[in-house]
Amino acid sequence: MTKDLFVKVKEVEGFDHRPEWYRPLAFGKNIYMNMTYLLPGVEFVMGSAKEKEEELLERVVYTMSGVIEVTHGEETVVLEPHTVFVVPLALGLPFVVKNNAKETAGFIVAMSPPPHPEHPVYTRAELIDIYVTNKRIPKSPTEMEEMIQRGK
Incomplete structure (x- = not known):
């Protein structure tokens, strides 16, 4: 086994995906996983x-x-920590994910296939x-922790 297969979340850089x-935690040929933060x-x-059929991703989200x-449509569900939901592999209404709380929300997202085929x-x-090529500099692990804590 290689050490690249093991990741400590708090040691990983952060990326601004706007908003x-x-x-990014795991990269594979058929799966991708990250830890997402909503301030x-x-x-x-x-x-x-708007997604094309070949660009559809099946996602599993686990709130941390x-x-x-x-x-989704007319239905809203509140997810607390240790809750899972699935975004199905289908065209249709989008899922709007919102943080109405006073602290940063963190959740793991696994996607298959990986985004941007x-x-x-x-x-x-x-x-x-x-x-970096697109002039969007990642935050260091320390900067990420500071940002997450400021949101609490």
Whole structure:
């Protein structure tokens, strides 16, 4: 086994995905996983009616900390820590994920297939290069921890 197969979340750089932040944890040919952070008052969309069928991702989300609201169509569900939900592999209404709480929400997202099949990324180093090339500098692990704590 190689040490690259083992990751300590708090030792991973953070990336601004606008509006959420994330730490990439696992890269595979058929799966990808990250730790996503939503600061208080922030929301974003998972899935989209605009996605092409070949770009659809099946996602599993596991809440670790904080509280998030997930709205799909007319239905809203509040997710507390240690709750799982699935974003199905289907075209249709997006899932709106929002943090209405006063602290940062953290949750793990596993996706299959990995996002952006037209530009596969297999390592954290490759992802860092893409962000730096686009003048979006990743936060160090220490900066990420400080940002997460400020949101509490």
